[in-house]
Amino acid sequence: MRVLERHGTMTATDKKISDYIFRIPRAAARVLMLDYDGTLAPFCINSAPARPYTHVPELLRCLRQDTDTRVIIISGRQASSAAQLLGVPAIEIWGCHGLERMYADGTLETVGLTSGALEKIAAVSEQLKSEGLEEFAESKPGSIAIHWRGREVLAGHLTHKVMHVWARLGDRKGLRVFSFDGGIEITIDARNKGDAVRTVLSETGADTAVAYLGDDATDEDAFTALRGRGLNVLVREEYRKTIADVWIRPPDEVESFLIAWRSACRSAC
Numbered sequence: 001m002r003v004l005e006r007h008g009t010m011t012a013t014d015k016k017i018s019d020y021i022f023r024i025p026r027a028a029a030r031v032l033m034l035d036y037d038g039t040l041a042p043f044c045i046n047s048a049p050a051r052p053y054t055h056v057p058e059l060l061r062c063l064r065q066d067t068d069t070r071v072i073i074i075s076g077r078q079a080s081s082a083a084q085l086l087g088v089p090a091i092e093i094w095g096c097h098g099l100e101r102m103y104a105d106g107t108l109e110t111v112g113l114t115s116g117a118l119e120k121i122a123a124v125s126e127q128l129k130s131e132g133l134e135e136f137a138e139s140k141p142g143s144i145a146i147h148w149r150g151r152e153v154l155a156g157h158l159t160h161k162v163m164h165v166w167a168r169l170g171d172r173k174g175l176r177v178f179s180f181d182g183g184i185e186i187t188i189d190a191r192n193k194g195d196a197v198r199t200v201l202s203e204t205g206a207d208t209a210v211a212y213l214g215d216d217a218t219d220e221d222a223f224t225a226l227r228g229r230g231l232n233v234l235v236r237e238e239y240r241k242t243i244a245d246v247w248i249r250p251p252d253e254v255e256s257f258l259i260a261w262r263s264a265c266r267s268a269c
Contacts, residue, residue: 013246013247013248016231016245016246017231017233017246017248017257017260018260020209020211020231021260021261021264022264023209024209024261024264024265025264025265025267027207027208027209028205028207028208029068029070029204029205029207029208029209030067030068030069030070030208030209030210030261030265031069031070031072031200031204031208031209031210031211031230032063032069032070032071032072032210032211032213032261033072033073033074033197033200033210033211033212033213033222033226034071034072034073034074034212034213034214035073035074035075035193035213035214035215035216035219035222035235036050036052036073036075036076036077036082036085036086037050037075037076037077037215037216038181038214038215038216038235038236038250039213039214039215039235039250039254040052040053040056040073040086040254041053041056041085042250042251043149043181043182044149045149045150045151049085050085051085052085052086052087053250053251053254053255054251055251055255056086056251056254056255056258057086057087057088059255059258059259059262060086060088060091060258061088062262063258063261063262063265064088064090064091066262066265066266067262067265067266068265069261069262069265070092070204071091071092072091072092072093072094072200073086073091073092073093073094074093074094074098074193074196074197074212074214074222075093075094075095075097076095076096076097076145076180076185076216076218077095077096077140078095078096078100078140078141079093079094079095079096079100079101079102079108080095080102080108081095082095083102090104090105091104092104094193094196095141096140096141096142096143096187097143097187097191097192097193097196097218098111098191098192098193098194098195098196099111099112099113099141099142099143099187099188099190099191100141101196110141111190111191112142112188112190112191113141113142113188113190114174116174117142117174117175117188117190118142118188120169120171120174120175120188121142121143121144121175121186121187121188123169124144124165124169124175124186125137125139125144127165127168127169128144128146128161128162128165131161131162131164131165132161133146133158133161133162136148136158136183142187142188142190143185143186143187143188144185144186144187145180145183145184145185146158146162146183146184146185147182147183148182148183149181149182149183158183158184159179159184162177162184162186163177165186166186174188174189174190175187175188175189176189178217178218179217180216180217180218181215181216181217192218192221193214193218193219193221193222193225194221194222194224194225195221195225196222197212197221197222197225197226198225201225201226201229208230209230210226210229210230210231211230211231211232211233211261212226212230212231212232212233213233213235213254213257214233214234214235214244215234215235215236215250219234220242220243223242223243223244224243227243231245231246232244232245232246233245233246233247233248233257234246234247234248235247235248235249235250235253235254236249236250237249237250
C-alpha cells in the first residue's frame with residue numbers, strides 16, 4: 001500500500017510518514033493521540049453537531065479491536081461531548097484542553113479546578129454577558145469560549161470585546177486567554193494539551209511508537225510535548241506555520257494514515 005501518495009509520486013511528507021509507519025511493528029507498544037474538531041471531524045458553524053468524517057469511527061474501532069494501539073482523543077471540547085459525537089467505546093478522552101480526563105472505562109477525572117479559579121471564570125462569564133456576547137459564548141468546565149465560525153466578519157469586533165473584558169479583570173492570575181480557529185477563549189491556566197501529552201508519555205515506555213494528529217494553534221502545545229519522541233502531524237486543508245513534522249489534509253489523508261497505522265500494527269502480530 002502506498003501511504004498518502006499524491007498524483008503517483010511520493011512527497012517528502014509521504015516519505016516521513018512511510019518511514020515512521022515502517023517502525024511501528026518493531027516498537028514495544030503503540031500510542032495514537034488525536035485532536036477532534038478539524039482533525040477527525042469538520043468544523044461546523046454550530047460546534048455541537050460536528051460529526052466525525054464518515055469512515056473515522058469505524059477506523060478507530062478497528063484500531064481498538066484489531067491492534068494493541070492505545071487510542072487517545074485530546075480535545076478542546078468537553079470529554080463527554082467528544083465521546084458522544086465520536087460514538088466509539090473504550091477510548092480515552094482528554095477534554096477541555098487537558099482539564100478533563102475520561103478513561104477508557106468511562107471514569108471522568110477533572111484536573112486543576114480550584115474554587116478560586118472557578119469563581120474567576122464565573123466572573124468572566126458575567127462580564128462577557130454584560131458585553132452582549134452571550135449568544136457567542138460556550139461555557140465549559142474551567143473556561144468560556146467565544147465562537148464566530150461562519151460569522152468571520154465579526155471576528156475583530158468580538159476579539160476586541162473579549163480583550164476589553166480581559167483588561168478589566170482585577171486579578172488575572174491563574175487565567176489565560178488564547179485564540180483558536182474560529183474563536184477566542186479565556187480559561188483556567190492549569191492544563192493544556194501539552195500537559196495531557198506529557199502525562200501520557202510518562203505512562204509510556206521509551207520504545208513506543210507515538211503520534212499526535214492536530215490542526216489548531218492549541219495543538220502546538222501537544223506538538224511541543226511530543227517533539228523528539230514521536231511523529232507530529234498537522235491536519236489542515238491549508239498549511240500554516242507549525243513545529244509539526246508533517247502536514248496532511250482531511251479527511252482522505254487522515255483516513256489513509258489510520259489505515260496505514262492499523263496495517264503496520266497487524267503486521268507486528
